Amino acid sequence: MKMFYEKDADVNLIKSKKVAIFGYGSQGHAHALNLKDSGVKEIVVALREGSSSAAKAESKGLKVMNLSDAAEWADVVMILTPDELQAEIYKNHIEQRVKEGTSIAFAHGLNVHYDLIKARKDLEFLWLPQKDLVTWLEANMKKEAEYLVCLQYTKMDLEKREI
Numbered sequence: 001m002k003m004f005y006e007k008d009a010d011v012n013l014i015k016s017k018k019v020a021i022f023g024y025g026s027q028g029h030a031h032a033l034n035l036k037d038s039g040v041k042e043i044v045v046a047l048r049e050g051s052s053s054a055a056k057a058e059s060k061g062l063k064v065m066n067l068s069d070a071a072e073w074a075d076v077v078m079i080l081t082p083d084e085l086q087a088e089i090y091k092n093h094i095e096q097r098v099k100e101g102t103s104i105a106f107a108h109g110l111n112v113h114y115d116l117i118k119a120r121k122d123l124e125f126l127w128l129p130q131k132d133l134v135t136w137l138e139a140n141m142k143k144e145a146e147y148l149v150c151l152q153y154t155k156m157d158l159e160k161r162e163i
Contacts, residue, residue, distance in 0.1 A: 011038060011039070014035070014038075014040055014076070015038075015039050015040050015041065017040070017042070017075040017076050018042040018044075018073055018074050018075045018076070019035055019040055019042065019043050019044075019074060019075070019076045019078065020043075020044050020045075020046045020065070020070040020071065020073065020074035020076070020077050020078070021035075021043065021044070021045050021046065021078050021080060022046040022067065022070070022077060022078065022079045022080060022081055022089065022094075023045075023046075023047075023053075023079070023080040023081035023082075024045050024047060024051075024053035024054075024056060024057050025053070025080065025081075025082075027080040027107055028045065028053075028078075028080040028081075029053075029056070029057070029060070031078055031080060032045055032057070032060075032062055033060060033062075036060075036061070036062065043062060043063070044062070044063045044064065044065045044070050044073065044074070045057040045062050045063070045064050045065070045070075046064075046065055046066070046067050046069075046070030046071070046077075046093075047064055047065075047066070047067070048066070048067060049066055067089060067092075067093035067094070068093045068097055071093055071094040071097040071098050072097045072098070072099075074098070074102065075101075075102060075103065076102070076103045076105065077094060077098060077102060077103070077104050077105065078105045078106075078107075078128075079094075079104065079105065079106050079107075080107055083108055083110050083111060086106075086111045086116070086117060087111050087116040087117050090111070090117045091117075095120065098123065100122040100123075101122065101123070101124070102123055102124070103123070103124045103125075103126055104119070104123055104124070104125050104126065105125075105126040105127070105128050106125070106126070106127055106128070107127075107128055109127050112125060112127075
């Protein structure tokens, strides 16, 4: 196993990107706020029309867009909606709207693994797995801590069907 440390990452790479967080539940709100706290300037929360989460996101200083507009706008799309909604959201709002080279990230690989979401060849699919750590990170980012849990980045090879 190869260990990666803070010195191995260039956080400035994400700071120059337009990031759309799809969903604003326990993972979506934590991802959006962590990115904001890390200095990412252009973040939107993508929600369905009439979502009760819009007011919550806006109260934290985040911009809210509808799903389709956010997909067209973003360089990075992080899909953090419930698994059972992801394939429909991808098909109806993301797949034909994102520009070439957009990175599409998932916290769960279920929809890609079972071919419910099929990647366009010109997109980069990323898997950012975690086990209930995002809310912990959000709660502890501003505290002085002895350690910090790191979430891993894994790029999926969709042709070989492996991670």
